Amino acid sequence: MTERLEIAPFTADAIDAMLGGDAARLEALTSARFRRPLTPPPLTEAVLPMVRDRLRADPGQEGWWTWLAILREGRDCVGSLGFGGPPDGEGTIMIGYATYPGFERRGLATEAVAALVGWALAQPLVQRVCASIPPGNTGALGVAQRVGMRQIGTIWEEDVDEVLLYAIDR
8 A cells, every 4th residue: 555556466266357458347347447448457468377377386486476456446456566486586677567548647647656665675575676678768867767777787578679677675
């Protein structure tokens, strides 16, 4: 919970409802409102089936995947954020985040990411939270910087090419 947002794990059942286009079930499961037509949060459509399957196989991984950012007032889902799975052997996790169109430039992504980074760094196995960000994505770069992340290098990603690697340590 933040001042304006509830940050809640996107459960396997809720993902099923989203992927199946069942808005009534999705809203009942999440206590949030979603835009019509129902569409997955930005940048998640391709990964949601895999996330759902992993959560079904190992429910203990909830929290290490996708979360929803929901306005406390009005209960609108403003976007999603999350990790690419549990921490690796060095205690590093990757975070990603995006807002639905119309919710940008209000500080909501920064508020949500700050809360989730704080949660992650409080977990015993997490030493570092990283974000890979394309150089031209000024919104995502600003969020990373505002939550205390600093550029530590660059990495190559198959679909994007070279991206900036930001991190914050415990």
